[in-house]
Amino acid sequence: MLKRLYVWIALAFTTYSALAAFTPFAPWYARILAGNWTDSDGDVLIVLGADGQPDGLVGQYSYWRCIYAVRAWREGHFQRIVVSGGPIPDSSYTIAGTMRDFLVSSGVPQDVIIIEDRSHSTRENALFTQHLVAGWPGKKVLLTSDQHMFRALRVFRKIGFEVTPRPIPDTLKDSRTPLSRWNHTWALELETAKIAYYALRGWI
Secondary structure, three states: OHHHHHHHHHHHHHHHHHHHHHOOHHHHHHHHHHOOOOOOOOOEEEEEOOOEOOOOOEOHHHHHHHHHHHHHHHOOOOOEEEEEOOEOOOOOOEHHHHHHHHHHHOOOOHHHEEEEOOOOOHHHHHHHHHHHHOOOOOOEEEEEEHHHHHHHHHHHHHOOOOOEEEEEOOOOOOOOOHHHHHHHHHHHHHHHHHHHHHHHHOOO
């Protein structure tokens, strides 16, 4: 009986892995989570961090958010950039700090970058950033990864912080091979669990 159970578990995992790797599920689902795909313009660009390296270098997922933030800045319309991301585990650095350094090294003037470096979650990103920019005039635009935008946008709006979404192609850009699609499928499952948790808590 136990052996049969192991066989069914192995079969289910193999089937799931094949579907994740060889079907367009990951980019399809990421596109749904991203919502309307626009390069929204505005006055204040809010960039949410994802990760960072313990030695103070920008993390893999934060990197692409920085790249697209630089491109948005080069369009010449944003007046300020707010980068939100708290402490990096086992490090004296913060995610927001590493992202600021990357933006500056890419030509964004340091004096236009404001960092929010206390947050440990998407909800805290919204709460602390709202407090930071309270009273600032102009249109606020939220930049984060495609798969993260659904939850992030609703968290901001839930607390009364009106922002316009500007998703970036994270999963969509990196879903070209079976291995990357498989990895992103697991990441999408984790994001779905977070969406459910936030909904249960009344945060979205």
